Amino acid sequence: MAPESISDMHAMVAKYSVNLPVRPQTSVGRHMGDVVLVTGTTGSLGCYLLEALAAEPEVVRVYALNRASRDGVSLRARQRAALDERGVDASILGQEKVVLLEGDLTKPEWGLAPNVYEELHKTVTHIIHNAWRVNLLAHLPKFEANVKGLRSLIDFALTSPQPSPAHLLFVSSISVLFDAPLDGKVYEGAVPPAYAASAGYGASKWVAEEILYAAARTTPLAPLVARVGVICGGPSGSWSTDDWVPALAQSARPLGCFPDDPKAVDWIPFDIAARALVELRGVSNAAHTAHVVHTRPVPWSTLAAAAASVFATPLVPSTRWLAVLEAHARRTAPAPRLMAAHLLPFFERQIRRAERSALAFGLRDMDTARAREGSPTLADPALRQVGAEDVRRWIVYWEKVGLWDNVEQGEQTLSARL
Template identity: 40%
Template sequence: MPVFEELYTQDSNKAFVPLSPVKPTMDDLTIVMHSSDFGEVDMTGLRVACHATPMFHAMGVFQTLWATTCGSTMAVFKPQFPTRTPTPDLMMEGAIASKSDIIYCVPSLVEAWAKNTDHVHSLKTTKGVVFGGGPLSKEVGDYLVEAGVNISMVYGCTEVGILNMFLPRPSGKDWEYFNFPDSVNPHLIPQENGNVRLVLLPCQYQVPVVMNHSVSGVGAYDTSDVLSPHPTKPGYWKVYGRADDQIMHSNGEKTNPGPLENILQQDPRIQTVVMFGRGRFNTGVIVEPKPEFNFDPSDSEKVSRFCKDIWPTVDRMNSYAPQHSRLFREMILIASPSKPFTYTAKNTPRRHAIINEYEPEIEALYAAMDDNASADIPPPPTWTLDSARDFVRAVVKKTLERAVTDTDDLFQNGCDSLQATWIRNSLLHALRETTKINTGTLPGNFVYNRPTIDSLASFIAALTSSESGDGISDSERAITAMVDMVEKYSQNFPEHISTVPAPQSEVVFLTGTSGRLGACLLAILVALPEVSRVYAVNRKSSTPIFARQRSILEEQGYDPDAILGTGKVVFVDTNMEGENMGLSAELSEEIRTSVTHIIHNAWPVNFNMSLSTFEPSVRSVRRLIDLALSSPHPTPARLLFVSSVGILRQIDQMKPIKEGLVEPSVAEGTGYSESKWVSEHILARASNETPLRTVAVRVGQLSGSSISGAWKTAEWLPTLVRSSVHLQCLPDTDKQTSWVPVDAAARAINDMRKSDVPNLHLGHPRPVPWSAIMGPVAKALNLPLVPYDEWFALLEKSGKGLDADSEVEMMHKNPGLKLLDFFQDTLDATGSSIEALGLPPLDVTEAVKVAPSLGSDRLAQMSGDDSLRWVSYWQKIGFLP
């Protein structure tokens, strides 16, 4: 049988010209299909079981076309009246009786068959099971593949047709993934976490019948499907979910409900679930029990018993879900038999209609959570330090679902922002119930600032006591903790002992290569002939590092194959805070005996966490000091630490700040800046007391790549521009900017890794006015420039008087509302700084001396060319219109 490429040959000399649009009349013949290329297996003569694919759906139409064009035989139920309902058992009987080679069906049938070992055995005897119309549970798919069943998917849409290769060769555990054949012209718009949104452009083989989008002026069809890349096979994708189904929470996080709902629906008691949480801090779920388990949800005892019965399934879902998407028991809403779910023709729940139907119950659920978090744990009759500790301990144990010691850092023991909010609400509820304290005046981040049971108990006890405590301010406590931590990790540095001659090449241990600065550093180091190897060190993640690295390199404008194909890169997924940095003995010894330079670029970014929560990161700095000093080379491995200008947050900012160590009071205020200060001082102690040479580079504002223009959309400037489009004006200021493109910053850090100057600043040595950068942006977007205070007033006003749904919609169009406090702080600081938006101005005298790449001959001043490159990137990915 001829394949597609043999029938439709491409002529590279002929440009594709779409046919003129045809406007049909109501009398024209047509096919009306319900909306919701062949591959590596010859279909001629194959019997395809089509017993349960309705003809009004695209899947049903295509099976008819295959019979007439490929010579396959359709196996269906015999004609009879009344017709037979196509249950899973009847469908399987039909497939067996007709001796079908291929079974073509929807995922719910496959999931039903997977529960019957006889059916699984029957599936193994076919050439394959092809599913479409919706997602198949990963657990079911993996199980069937392990059992020897060949599974593949058909992916497409009514507006365009089939989009993947139909009936590929067996792909085993990669059954979820597909690639686009040459007959499809996909345009992939980057999304979060390396995902893409699929837009289909017309080509000579397929032209969308609906155009709801445009790409560079060409009409296109936006599927709203979000795809995830295969971790190791470029060009292969799996369906992640629908862009319009994503649940956007009030904190900006998103929940992809599809996979989580699929897990819950594996429970034998559950018919269907619908997750909700749009505009809320956390998710909830409406559960429709199967008919035999239905009950009146007003019966609290039956609700409690049902939730207990399904909790193992919820627990399994929570172990799979991102932290911000996990379910609390209190956020399970049982559907009422009097308000049954409604379904589409595909038998999928009408998500938005169901959520609207249950809106009163959802509102009541959130109100109860806010008011009665952990209300089942009675507060003590009187508040003392001991009773407060007992109460906090009980709340923490219930929230984390395990016990921790009274001195354990909660966030180092898996507590996330959702659980921190639950703990906070529980403590506030208890205080409101038992005291007259105005809990509205308490800081929202007190759990982050006091991340142990002991410190929270002391906080509660002090609030409920007439005594003022020990008289020590929070600022004084923070400074004491900073100094103490420096002492803790500056003891007993190991002696450096040389046992081998100097190496002939350089080997670099580089952390954080999956971020944009780290990716640029990796690309630069690999290109150096004197560097023979780079250990690319990153935290373990559910997405394999190779896939993450390819994605970020490509985003920054580099050729991933040219970098990763050199043989110089060794990926290391590890937890650096652990003993021996989490490395095997063999790999640890290999690194110890070969590394000549260490660049520590990885650092968690969270401005809520306290210094104690950052202690594992500080511990990793000490681990790297010990690694450098353990080198057998004549000199220890050089160690460069990527620090932050955030350390300088409280210095008088009217004059450029000199390069050098600063007092702890300057960095006090956030755990992030305090931990960077602590690390700088530990490095300084090590450098003074040992032969180790260290460099701490305080990085200023990094702008988008000068290659691709890529600038992460969650950062403050892209957010400002996106909000400005909504507000129809851009802010203006008479201040200067000293921003450095991220790839230029990487080149400078590469220069600095051999410096003998221990503290350096990384900012642009030749600042330009804000207007030189933002003026061209204003012109390109056709927006006026207005004074910053006027722009901020418009931003603030745009977020007032909104309900939860409207607020989420507004934050999508106007994301500056999520950074309102930041923009308020910069408004307050603009009068005391020569740098735009209150950023600290940096003296870079020493940096320019040691980094030739910062010279005027190699680093141009920032200009409109740079900012227009950012705008072009943001428009390309759909962030800006």
């Protein structure tokens, strides 16, 4: 797929950075406790965000805003099903402080009843913006509605009658670093557009980051861009089979081998990532950026050995595994039977990069100094590392949902998102 136009990326930033509202002169008293608006709570990370917010004593109200379903299923039913799927206790929906709302950030007052929107505007103190379209094949213009929704949240925060603007945390992605240099650390701060131009998804996240940085320069808004790394399955083992790591696991038995790498991975479980983001909800810093990755990386060989033991397959160097996958794809063309074969260009690129990258699978070494300053979880020297038991839980979950039954899955269902 052709890369995004950097001039188009800059143009979208400019379009949504102009005419930012002026802070109102009048204000209401600060609400006792935090009132948090969180978007996108029916997805995997969103479920754990909702759980973490519900458990946070300083949060007195949680407004969970999600788009309406096209098939008419109620938000409560969808949210309960999403929580159940991920092993999160759905009884949190019975808490008085948890309020589910259906709305659309691109509509006036988000399509909410006027009195509901007014109540949010008067009382919300923090925003965690997690909702974003995930489509690895779409170009930047397809994400403009998401960017428009972010601008609506910026305006909402700036015009709050509270003594200070609502704090806005944006859940970004390491996709904005897809083409960053492989050597050295990636520091917490703005990055050049060329790093994110390989795909529309990463480009749209970069555009969103830059709009927030512009707002921070020119208004009292103190946002935080939280770049989240690879998120792995939580306590229940739930991890979407649309991702590239399940594709890797699915390949083990058919290919008769599993890739090894002496380098580490900084994958962070959903529940830990959510807890860190909730801790960061009121934090800002000079760079308005924090990297949310595991601060105690684990050698990939530790996880690979656990997987290979379950699959009863030998470990081989990642380059050897790639050669076996390439041979399999050639033999079975034009309809590869493995999910990994559909993602062959992605694996080829990442494994080539791994020869020069600090971490396994071509991943970059992310600086976390600012994140650790704001998150006790990430700063904890005893933070639980990902280990063999996690791997076994992931595999049990993938077996349960039929990962090895679906070897004919098409490319459109898979995600090479980092």
